[in-house]
Amino acid sequence: MKISHSIRSLAVATAAMALIGASNAQEVYIPLVSKGFQHQFWQAVKSGADQAAKDLKVKVTFEGPETEAMVDKQIDMLNAALAKKPQALGFAALDSKAATPLLKRAQAAKIPVVAFDSGVDSDIPVTTATTDNIAAAGLAADKMAALIGNEGEVAVVVHDQTSRTGIDRRDGFVNRIKAKYPKIKVVSVQYGGGDHLKSTEITKSILLANPKLKGMFGANEGSAIGVLNGAKEMKRKIVIIGYDSGKQQKAAVASGEMAGAITQNPVGIGYKTVEAAVKALKGEKLPKIIDTGFYYYDKNNMNDPKIAAVLYD
């Protein structure tokens, strides 16, 4: 019967893959469970982790849910990761509280947990490899102020107000403006979920409500693209500062449509997470935060080798 043939060949193919997967039982195995998977940012983190795996001769896997709202799917992934009896674990929590019981299990099994990116709101991880988002957003604020002559109205489009990155980038920008630039007013802070379309609509509303607005800050790739599109559709010339890179944002910075953007070091985040896990297994003491670095780039410096290396498509 045709069907049993197809099912049988499918089973053989999976068995082959399984053998390949199961053959390295002796190697140190470190699964990374991330907040997302298909966005280029996460793929850049994955490439850093894969590079570290090659350099340090350990086995690494990388997975994350399709959207950052799928908290329960991430818990399922964490469950499966623990079932594979890893030596260490890398984790970026979508919701720290939901993950705590599983992290406690890892701790009980003496599996060191290395948090990365947003980290985990808990003292179970031995360290967190992340960008200092508050300082990075503060730098964006400084650049924005310089570009609008230290006075005027600005607005911010953030991806969310629940994750560490959302909160830190918003506060970093807003607080810096408040502290250092009394003549600049942040007239609006809105949340677009990192969705391009939503952020575009939000930007258009902000521009309509504030005809004298001079600049806008998009706190992640999706938000920044939304700000760009919104300003273009409204035909308004404002100073736009973005975050992260991606093909569209890079092109906008290169052409000058976007004044500049903050880039993290996603490859560094992946690399340092695996590196920290290996160090933890050797018993080395680790700092509470491993700062993986950030830069401000605009069309003048984006081709410098140091900057270009951390920009991804």
Next chain:
Amino acid sequence: MFDTLYARLFNSATRQKLLAFASLMALMIFFSLASPNFMQTDNMVAILQATAVNGILAIACTFVIITSGIDLSVGTLMTFCAVMTGVVCTMLGMPVYVGILAALISGAFMGWVSGMVTAKLKVPPFIATLGMMMLLKGLSLVISGTKPIYFSDTPGFDLIAQGSLIGYFAPSVPIPNSVLILFLLALAASGILNRTVLGRYTFALGSNEEALRLSGVNVDFWKVSIYTLAGAICGIAGLVIASRLNSAQPALGQGYELDAIAAVVIGGTSLAGGRGTILGTIIGAFIMSVLTNGLRILNVAQEWQTVLTGAIIILAVYADILRRRKA
């Protein structure tokens, strides 16, 4: 005598369930042989836990699909009910059982709305529930203020899904309550489907709605009732997921309807309506979660996991179509 016994044991419906069950067993045997990590208690519990929510949503969908309708709003309705429970327990400070009632009532109410739009306004179920899906997604975000609602100040709430009544009596079998809820619900749903008037009319609506209407049955009333029941079941799903995460996550839920429908279809229920079983749906839900979990345990790259799951869904439905043609 043996002829009739043989005929009864191996009639089409039983064969359908046996085929699905056999596939599930084959998958489990395969993964157990491929990796020693698969067949551990912790992993089995993880699979059960991962199936609970999808299984409950799939049970809700089974009823609607048998009537030859479809319910695309089950995912966001689940989230909406979770948010309502959150509001009742945290912002209004009500005890847990009031929260449970809130979930069931909001689910039933929104299901009723879907049913009314489908039956009275004559909007096709696909469109009606698509609209409800978006409406409920937005309402969840509006009511929650786009922030998760945490149940940390509502003691005992997490026990609904994460506690283990079975484990209390038999410590070596730490099956979480979410799974117990799934099985009890499956039993109840099966009873409703096979032994009540509502169940009979569910099949009748799917087989020949016109004939039912012409024989004087109040078709609209029964349609609305079925959607209301499906909505209430989504309320239970909302309780389970909220309890599992100890929070109501308002952005979650969209997309979960496809997993639920996939489980129903793998389990042998036809999208054309008129036939289906709860047992088939449960087996379908388990086939999906065993497959996902097993592929993860085998370190199959994430990109390939969904390729394989999709392929299996298509093969499963095709196998069912072939079998039906022979029967």
